[in-house]
Amino acid sequence: MTLTKRSLTATAVLVAGILALGGCAATAEPNTGNAKVDLATMKDxxxxxxxxxxxxxxxxxxxxxxxxxxxxxxxxxxxxxxxxxxxxxxxxPIFASLVVIDDAGKPVADLADKWEVSDDDLTYTFHLRKGLTFSDGSPLTADDVAFTLTLLNDPQYAGGTDFSDIVIKGTDEYKNGSATSLSGIEVEDPQTIRITTEKPNPLALQTLGGQVISKAYYGKDYQKGQLDYLKALYGKPLGAGxxxxxxxxxxxxxxxxxxxxxxxxxxxxxxxxxxxxxxxxxxxxxxxxxxxxxxxxxxxxxxxxxxxxxxxxxxxxxxPDIGAIWVNNKKPALASTEVRQALYYGLDRQQIVDAKYKGLGQVADVFAAPTQWSFTTEGVTKYAYDPKKAEKLLDDAGWKKGSDGVRQKDGQKLKLSYITTKDDDPIIPIAESTYTKIGIDFVPEVLDSNTAFDRLYNGDYDLAGFRTNGLSDPNDAVSEFGTDDPDINVSGYQNAEVTKLIKKGISTFDEKERQKIYTELYQKLSQDPPIVLIDYRxxxxxxxxxxxxxxxxxxxxxxxxxxxxxxxxxx
The missing domain is CATH 3.40.190.10 (Periplasmic binding protein-like II)
Incomplete structure (x- = not known):
């Protein structure tokens, strides 16, 4: 099962199969043993x-x-x-974008055959191909692009496309005032649209140049702040793919x-x-x-x-994804850094990876996929399985073992539910064994995918096993931890230093400078972990x-x- 609101493409949670997308390869012999593999250097x-x-x-x-x-x-x-x-x-297959991003993270022309970015990196001008239409034969123009961006910045919109670190000019006036449009969106002619943003952001091109929907079809009943009408069209898509x-x-x-x-x-x-x-x-x-x-x-x-x-x-x-156990930082027991560190030390992640991938996986220690340019383990805390360290951390946090072996604090037992979507998820037997030894009452819940997603996004969980979406930019894996928006930050994690570094990481286009920022960010996230990373694969x-x-x-x-x-x- 794969998360989708921002960083959470579908791949699978420690659960299902998927359309495998990405990466060029050279022929080589497979690794057929259970040896630990170095995915940072291993070729496809x-x-x-x-x-x-x-x-x-x-x-x-x-x-x-x-x-x-x-x-x-x-x-x-x-x-x-x-x-x-x-x-x-x-x-x-149904919807086309202005620009798509290939597996190397490079932009590729789709509906727009060319584009320009201003010298201050704030204004994007897209030139659409001539004669574009949707699948019903109706024309696709810059007005449809303008409508799409307006819809995604509607005050009621709570989906996974996030403009908060880009901000189209006039967004605040549109969402909170009487403005009837976003002033930063200018339709010059049917094939040309200019979009002015308020913040330089290396991700702006792909966000602004995303999939385009029809204004005539999806916008005929549109009123600002009222998006429920779209639900009737969820199963009746119209695109230009x-x-x-x-x-x-x-x-x-x-x-x-x-x-x-x-x-x-x-x-x-x-x-x-x-x-x-x-x-x-x-x-x-x-x-x-x-x-x-x-x-x-x-x-x-x-x-x-x-x-x-x-x-x-x-x-x-x-x-290019990461398997992990999402941790609900809003739960009192899990708000403690020491407890989250104990969840790391108290879980035999190598055993999980060996059981699941049989030599074709590696324990994850960094909030980046090994395929990404930002990937580095420099200065990162690596949580080897160490139940003694886990027990000491729990003791120091005030969680003491009771007569039944389960830890307690202030009259509450350390009982943690774990959401998954498959009853043969290898985390279940391994976590039941290792967490029980350190005094955690681990309770797995096997749910269907839709229920699991509902529970996750409603905050009705302690632990949940998911994979990230496919990752292209370094921000993809960390962005959720730098916002207060509960629709995006489903773990409820808060750390001012981390938030500052996440914002800094998308404030420059200089890759070398971004690498320094992400190196420091990965270190901070390992010291104060928001969730428990499990694997690369x-x-x-x-x-x-x-x-x-x-x-x-x-x-x-x-x-x-x-x-x-x-x-x-x-x-």
Whole structure:
């Protein structure tokens, strides 16, 4: 299960499979043991199909559709409004952006074929391609971009697109005053829009240049401060991406049809299907030809099985995300730095990583993925499993063991619930064992994804196992800890020094200066941890060799939809 409000793309919590996106690779032998691996230097791996003729008959008979997998979509198919990260995957084929960010973190033209940034880094001018339309044939112009940005800055908006560190000029007057528009948004002509911000921010380009929605379709009932009307349109999306929604069958699949009005030309593959497939059955579905592409977890044994099929192109990729246990800092027991440190020392994270990834994972100590340029462990506290240290920290914090072995303070027992979405989550047995030894009553709760997200965002949890979204900029993994907005900072963490460094990290475009800032920030976050980091991982994905361009799709990131539009099927 993957978080989506800002930093929380869907990948999986310590739980489900996913569309594997990102990273170029060189062929290499897999690590098949349980040795600790150095993901900071390890390269992605690619294994070319050895015998494409072994492609199963069911797949060969499917000449007009590409079938891939998705785990647990929630049905909210509107950019900026979904909570479930899988819905972020679901909207990618439907909606196009002004600019997308590739796996290397570089901007790629989409709806805008060019853009300029002013010398003071405050004003962004986007030039849209000529003749753009939405999938119903209606025109897409700069007015639609202006409406999209206005909607995402509405006073009632509480979704995951955050402009608080960018601030479009006139936002305060629009949200809190009588202004009917944001003064910083200027539509010069149907193909040109100029946006003036109040703060320099290296993330502004991708935030301002995000997915565009139709003003005529989504804005006809719009009134400032009243967004509930949009809920009726969540399942009826209209976008300008390469595909349009054809049918959503809850719990089964999402069907898409090629958008004949797509600016890049109607995609050659007429249909795309995102099939809801569990990680346990993905390999069988692929082997039988029921799917053309899928994510297959991080088990070296599965890699060997995939190689044995002959028709599979395989990517073993270092994933730019982090698995963690979110900690509710608003709970009295968890507000203590010492208690959160004890949660680290008292949990055998290496055992969890070994059980889950069998050599294709590593214990995480830094709020950055090993693939990111900011990644460094310099000066970072590394919490090796040390139950004695954990017990001392709990003792010092006033939590003393009772006659039943459970720690108590001021008449309250140290009982912590743990939210997950899968009953075979390896954290459950390991945490039950190691936390019980140090006096914590650990109580797992296995929930469906939607309930788990609701509990998380409503603050109704103690501990919760999630993965971050795919990370591109260093700010992605830490931004939530620098704001008081409860819709973003779901852990309720507060630390003035950390907040200052987070703000500083997005105040300059100089990468060397940002590296110094993030190095210090990672040190601070390790000393006063907001949550418990668990792992980095490599993930396996494979696609049938009859799918031309599958490598581009698998290694895509924000530009996955662009790659999807270029897929071809060999007959």
């Amino acid at each position: 791996e690619f294994y070319k199909a050895t015998d494409p003729s072994k492609s199963p008959a069911a797949a060969n008979a499917r000449t007009d559709a590409f079938v891939t997998t998705i785990s647990k979509p929630g049905g909210v198919f509107l950019p900026g409004f979904y909570d479930n990260g899988w819905d972020g995957n679901a909207v990618q 390469p595909y349009a929604l054809d049918e959503y069958v809850e719990g089964q699949e999402i069907r898409y049809k090629a958008n004949e009005h797509y600016y890049g030309g109607k995609p050659e593959v007429p249909r795309v299907i995102f099939k809801v497939v569990s990680s346990d059955s993905a390999l069988q579905n692929f082997q039988n030809g029921d799917i053309d592409h899928g994510g297959f977890g991080s088990d070296p044994a599965v890699l060997k099985q995939l190689q044995g099929l002959g028709f599979a192109n395989i990517r073993a990729r270092v994933v 490599k993930s396996l994905s494979a696609w049938n060799a009859r799918i031309e361009g599958g490598d581009k799709y698998v290694t895509g990131s924000g530009d996955a939809a662009l790659a999807l539009a270029k897929l071809k099927i060999k007959n």
